[in-house]
Amino acid sequence: MKKTLVLLAIATSTLAQAEPLTFDFKDPKGVNNVVFKLDAPLESINGTASGISGTVTGDPDKLETITGRIVVAAETLHVPNPVMKEHMHGEKWLDTKANAEIVFDLKSVSNVKRDGNSGTADVSGTFTLKGISKDVTVPVTITYLPGKLKARGGDVDGDLLVIRSNFTINRSDFQIQAGQSADKVAENIEVSLSIAGASPKKS
Amino acid sequence: MLTKGMRICSVVCLAGVLVAWFTLGANLGWTKTSIATQHVDEITGIEFPVFENRFVPGVEFLALGIGGAIALAALSFLPNLKKNNL
Numbered sequence: 001m002k003k004t005l006v007l008l009a010i011a012t013s014t015l016a017q018a019e020p021l022t023f024d025f026k027d028p029k030g031v032n033n034v035v036f037k038l039d040a041p042l043e044s045i046n047g048t049a050s051g052i053s054g055t056v057t058g059d060p061d062k063l064e065t066i067t068g069r070i071v072v073a074a075e076t077l078h079v080p081n082p083v084m085k086e087h088m089h090g091e092k093w094l095d096t097k098a099n100a101e102i103v104f105d106l107k108s109v110s111n112v113k114r115d116g117n118s119g120t121a122d123v124s125g126t127f128t129l130k131g132i133s134k135d136v137t138v139p140v141t142i143t144y145l146p147g148k149l150k151a152r153g154g155d156v157d158g159d160l161l162v163i164r165s166n167f168t169i170n171r172s173d174f175q176i177q178a179g180q181s182a183d184k185v186a187e188n189i190e191v192s193l194s195i196a197g198a199s200p201k202k203s
Numbered sequence: 204m205l206t207k208g209m210r211i212c213s214v215v216c217l218a219g220v221l222v223a224w225f226t227l228g229a230n231l232g233w234t235k236t237s238i239a240t241q242h243v244d245e246i247t248g249i250e251f252p253v254f255e256n257r258f259v260p261g262v263e264f265l266a267l268g269i270g271g272a273i274a275l276a277a278l279s280f281l282p283n284l285k286k287n288n289l
Binding site: 029030031032033048050078080081082083084143145148151152160162164194195196 | 232233234235236237238239244246247248249250251252254259261
C-alpha cells in the first residue's frame with residue numbers, strides 16, 4: 001500500500017512537471033522590443049518596435065514542445081526622424097493602417113541544444129508582414145527563469161521565458177516597394193528580437 | 204540700407220544655424236525628434252530603449268540654414284537693389 005502511494009506521488013509530480021505553461025508576452029514594463037536595421041549604400045535606417053503581445057505555450061524543460069504566436073503592433077515601429085517614420089508607416093511602404101499587425105506564428109522547434117535553463121534552437125513558423133505570409137526558420141536563444149516573475153516587481157509569483165533571436169528578412173519578399181530605392185533602403189532587414197513572457201502561478 | 208540689412212541677416216542666420224546645429228548635438232544624420240537611451244532589465248538581461256522627446260537638428264537643417272543664408276546674401280547683390288541704393 002505504502003509502495004503504491006509513493007509510486008502514485010512520483011507519477012503525479014512527474015505529470016505536474018510536464019504540464020505545459022503559457023507565457024504571456026504583453027509586457028507592462030515596456031522592456032520587450034524589436035530592433036530593425038537596414039544598411040543601404042546611401043542610408044542606414046535603425047528603428048525599434050515595442051508594441052509586443054502574444055503567447056507561447058509549452059514545457060520549458062522540453063523546448064521542442066513550444067508553440068505560440070508573437071504579435072508586433074505595426075504602428076509602434078519607430079525611427080527617430082519624423083518624416084522617415086511617416087513614410088515608413090505610409091501606404092507606399094508598410095501601410096500600417098491596413099496591416100496593423102506583424103505576426104510570427106511559432107509552429108515547431110528543432111535542433112535544441114540545452115545549457116542549464118537556457119538553450120538554442122531553430123524555430124520554424126509563419127512570418128506575416130504587410131499581409132504577406134512566408135514560412136521561415138530562425139535561430140533563437142530561449143532562457144527559462146523559474147520563479148523570477150515576482151522579482152521584476154508586482155505581487156504575482158510565476159516564471160519568465162526570455163526569447164532572443166536575430167534574423168534577416170528581405171523586404172521584396174513581403175512586397176515592400178520590391179526592388180525600389182535599394183540605394184537608400186536596403187533590401188535586407190536585420191531583425192533583433194528580445195522578449196520576455198510571464199507565466200503567473202495558478203493559485 | 205536694405206542690402207546692408209540683408210547681408211547682416213544672412214550672417215546672423217548662418218551663425219545661428221551653425222551654433223544651433225553644433226550645440227544641439229552636431230548630428231551628421233537626419234534630424235531627430237526623439238533620442239533613445241539604452242537600459243537593461245536586471246532580471247531578464249534584455250536591453251531596451253527608453254525614448255525622450257528631443258529635437259536634434261541634422262544635416263538637412265544645416266543645409267537649409269546655410270542655403271537660406273547664401274540666398275539672402277546673393278539677393279543683396281542683385282543689381283536692382285544696388286542701383287536703387289536701397
